[in-house]
Amino acid sequence: MALNKVRLELLGRKAQDVRILYNLFAKRTHFNYQPDEKCDIPGEKQKMNMFQAINNAMDIALKTDETAMVFGEDVAFGGVFRCSMGLQAKYGKDRVFNTPLCEQGIVGFGIGVANVGATAIAEIQFADYIFPAFDQLVNEAAKCRYRSGNQFNCGSLTVRAPCGAVGHGALYHSQSPEAYFAHTPGMKVVVPRGPIKAKGLLLACVREPDPCLVLEPKTLYRAAVEEVPTGDYVLPLGKADILREGTQITLVGWGTQIYVLLEVAKMAKEQFNISCEVIDLVSILPWDRETICQSVKKTGRVLIAHEAPLTGGFGAELAATIQKDCFLHLEAPVSRVTGFDTPFPHVFEPFYLPDKWRCLQGVKDLIDY
8 A cells, every 4th residue: 555655656756766766665675685606515406496495305305205294284285485386296195285274283293293203394384373383392392302311202303484574574474583492402493595505404404313493584485596406415504604704893694684794794895995704604503603703703893683683682692602702802892783672563674674784884883893
């Protein structure tokens, strides 16, 4: 409604003004995607977007493990984001199937399946809907091995969930819940930044002996396109990636925030001659303490950016660890640029997100401290 009103108000303006203002309202993404140019994984490669790479990973998991099954709300016809498209036709209704609209039931079923030795790949339609299954994940799945003295476990459970801002999701479709699960020993949590990472991390999670949560930035499903290896490969859990080397400030993020920080690093160099090192955390639990702290000891300054609210966000854990391990190397306090402590807004989403301008100001403040 608001966008239509704007369109009407623009009718009397010059064509150039119309284009500028329309693009301002119509373009809702807060980042410019940059594909990984370098991929050291051998073998044939094929151009895929992120949902196709995830589909390819699940196809491989089903083909190589006859006990594997994929289930969730609407996954039989491909799911809301088409990640499971074509899998039921290929592997049958016993291995790829819809569930009732009950997140607690989806995860509870997955725990049972995994406990008897099968491989469960469950989809939660949106990460915002995962909270009815919170008890099952943190009190059952994560503690299963521990409470049984390793007599049984549900390590072959992987839960996928689309997360983060999408341009129009508002308070029930745009949340980033990684910090809730980072407080849970016994689970592993990853956030891929693109197709190559999404496929390798998902296959690693499927074969990991602990239950895993894969949080997939939904806005990247179609926006992210890379030359993805078509073969079977896994990427390490708990390992961060240094995407750009620098000497004056360490910028840390995950998911779509990586592309914001890469752009900020470029702007900081061009406009202020500030050298930024950009690190994709990749894995939330466990996280790569060694890589982060080595970088901060080199640069002396660090900015952490994430979409989730400030208070209790996972950036606070990074900040506390950096303060302890790198205190004598710091030239300025650890800085966090994040979402605000409010429900995720709708029309005010552009003001809520930690965009390049907020992050660039954070970089300048660190240098000027």
